[in-house]
Amino acid sequence: MRIGILSVAHLHAEGYQANLKAVPGVELIGFSHENPEEGRPFSERFGLRWFSTHQELLAQRLDGVVICSENARHRELVELGADAGCQILCEKPIETTLANAQAMKNVCDKNGVRFMTAFPTRFSSPTQALRTMVQQGELGKVFGVNGINHSENPSGHRAWFANKELAGGGAAVDHIVHLADFFRWCFSAEVIEVYAEIDNLFYPNELDVDTAGLLLITMSNGIQASIDCSWSRPTLYPRWGHLKIEVIGEKGAAVVDSFAQHLTVYAKSGARNPEWIGFGPDANQPMIQEFVNSIREQREPSVTWNDGYQALRVVLAAYESAQRKEPVQLEH
Amino acid sequence: MRIGIAGTGTMGEVHAAAWSTIGVELAGCISSNPTQAKAFGQRHKIRTFANYDELLNNVDIVDICTPTATHKPLVLTAAKAGKHVICEKPIALTVEDGQAMIDACQGVRFFIGLVLRFFSHYRSAKQLVAAGRIGKPGVLRLRRVSYVPQNPEAWYFNDALSGGMVVDLMIHDFDYVRWLAGQVQRVFALKTQADSGAAQYVQVVLRLKSGAIALIEGGWAYPPGVFRTGFDLSGTDGLIEWSSDQPPPLVTFFTPKLEETASVGLPTSGLADDPFAAELRHAYQCIQTGAPFEVTAEDALEALRISLAVKESLETGKPVKLP
Incomplete structure (x- = not known):
């Protein structure tokens, strides 16, 4: 099976290329990236063939592509990939607007290709075990849920994460989708109400996107959750x-x-000191495996376009709620 | 100074133990439950007064540990008798009552036991934030989730007596957030209850006037005996993390045995720094010397105001603005 990576703007491309190489029967043909200053070193570092245009990579008769561009360029690359007949695995969030996300669905349908959203949290063993407990009723009636996906400022690694045009926003667009999707999946319900306080509280002078966000959401089965x-x-x-x-x-x-399995390392050479070095299983590996399996078995992947779309709706509702200072309802 | 305890239930016991740690002798006690009061008096070797007036006649300070709904009449009577008042939180069940109590206590000292401010980790974190170590506060996360009080007749269950879990339990963190980062501007809250029984869980998102935002969770929701607290205080220049999940200074390993669960979950601190003793020592010393209290009755009133706004949000499903 021939797979390519369209753009390596997203940090996750580094992990995905290793995940793809590790799947038996997958041939990672290479990656496309328009900026040579980023493309060349990536090529050298990972021993991958670099294509300076997406069209050149797509001319390699690929079965599937993994899209790791900036969020707001997903649509363009999905359209190129789908028109070339490739199955799609797209980094989250799937886009920055509902219209672009819908256009991606349309082009995939038109070309008869399938679309998978990259939500690795569904493939992490502790979160899977949690879902099983919930679905088997081991916890009883759910009183409440807390989701924490707080992080450092990622624009220190990739500047576009804090570029509103390219990312679609800041912390909210970066992190909400993982938990919104997990809650939908874990509780077999949709998000019907979102209340959010979102602001740029951490880098008021350095960045001009939101860097802080707290959400209270209500699911269609009445479950309340924070993000x-x-x-x-x-x-x-x-x-x-x-x-x-x-x-x-x-x-x-x-x-x-999810990342409790780590060593605490104190080393003069460390990028951080101390540094938590993880030793738990990499959830991206089974996610990539599922993408490959769905292509082999010519079936819908377990995480769909709609999953990415519904998670994006929660993000946009959060921004709307923060602006209106009111809870926002989502129709289903 | 002579001290009398009004209320001989869970908090009365806690306070009596704390007073004895400090080395202050109690003059006596009173309770609406004479049998309980008698046993309490014998246990602590103090007098059991026949009525509140008799207690007031024999003390300089009354320490009120009764259900919240009774705070106002007891405080007003004590103030009229010219006695200083130490009173458990919440100050009252309504802002009007709390204000009336503050007004009535103009001639005496009036201290509300917001004990969280006397827990060494909460104090230490407050000092670090005040010293600018995390910069400008951004996102503040606070947890206070316990289990359903195990005494089925407990007055906590009665909203008319306690104000409910939000007013009785979550008020600690509302006060703490206000202490850390200033006035609250807006609250929005969600609540889920058990289909039967008192188990419940509440999440509140607050926006502060400083711009900071906070998530406070509170509940009687965990299995009996489990009480988790914690905070995660992040700002422009740093972060402070603490969780009760962290191991205490003494960890023991014994063959498991069935243990009795305390009827009400009370957070514990370290080994030698009982926050209730610290709180009462502070109140006592301030009353003795005339020094100002670190936490004022007005603070207690503001904490109540936030609690009531949260309850209003739960009732209306809308965000509630504070004045």
């Missing part, structure tokens, strides 16, 4: 941040810390 999407970890924090989920139920409570 913390803030870029609230200092740059000297021992890791980029956290993904934690707490479900408090009538029969018991469960607390997931």
Whole structure:
């Protein structure tokens, strides 16, 4: 199977290229990236063939593409990939506007290709175990849920994360989708109300996007949940941040810390000091495997375009709520 | 100075133990439950007064540990008798009552036991924030989730007596956030209750006038005996994390046995720094010396105002603005 990566603007491209190489039967043909100053070093670092235009890569008779561009360029690359007949795995959030997200769906339908949204939280073993507990009723009636996906400011690694045009916003667009999607999946329900306080509280002088956000959401089955999407970890924090989920139920409570498996390392050479070096399983690997399996088996992937679309709706509702200072309802 | 305790339930016990730690002798106690009062008096080797007036006649300070709904009449009577008042939180069930109590206490000292301010970790974090170590506060996360009080007749269950979980329990963190980062501008809250029984869980998002935002969770929601608290205070220049999940200074490993659960979850601090003793020592010393209290009755009133705004948000499903 022939796979290519369209753009490596997103940091996750570094992990995905290794994940793709690790899947038996997958041939990672290379990646396309228009900026040579970024494309060339990426090529050298990972021993991958670099294509300076997306069209050149797409001319390589690919079966599937992984799209790792800036958020606001997803539509353009999805259209190119779908028109070339490639199955699509698209980085989250799927786009920055509903209209662009819808256009992506249309072009995939027109070309008969399938679209998978990259939500690795669905493939992480502790979150999967949590979902099983919830779905088997082990926690009883759910009283409330807390989702924490707070991190450092990612624009220190990739500047476009704090570019409103390219990213569609800041912390809210960066982090909400993971938890919004997980809650939809875990509780088999849609988000019907969003209340949010969103602001640029951490980098008021350096950045002009939102860097802090707290959401209270209500699901269609009545479950209440909070989401913390803030870029609230200092740059000297021992890791980029956290993904934690707490479900408090009538029969018991469960607390997931997805990256709890880490070593604390104190080293003069460390990028951070101390630094938490993870040793848990990489959730991206089974996610990439699912993309490959869905192509092989010619079936819909387990995470769909609609999953990406519904998560994006929550982000946009959060921005609207923060602006209106009121809860915003979502129709389904 | 002579001290009398009004109310001999859970908090009366806690206060009596704290007074004995400080080395202050109690003059006596009173309760609406004479049997409980008698046992309390014998246990602590203090007098059990026949009525409140008799207690007031024999003390300089009354320490009120009764259900919240009774705070106002007890405080007003004490103030009229010219006695200083130490009173458990919440100050009252309505802002009007709280204000009337403050007004009535103009001639005596009036202290409200917002004990969270005397927990060493909360104090330490406050000092670090005040010293600018995290810069300008941005996102403040606070947790205070306990279990359903195990005494089925407990007055906490009665909203008319306690104001409910939001007023009785979450008020600590509302006060703490206000202490850390100033006045609250807007609140929005969600609540889920058990289909039967008192179990409940509340999440509140607050916007402060400084711009900072906060998430406060509170509840009687965990299995009996589990009480989790914590804070995560982030700002422009730094971050402070603490959670009760962290191991205490003494960890023991024994063969598991069935343990009795305390009827009400009370957070514990370290080994040698009982926050209730610190609180009462502070109140006592301030009354003795005339020094100002670190936490004022007005602070307690503002904390109540936030609690009531949260309840209003829960009732209306809308954000509520504070004055």
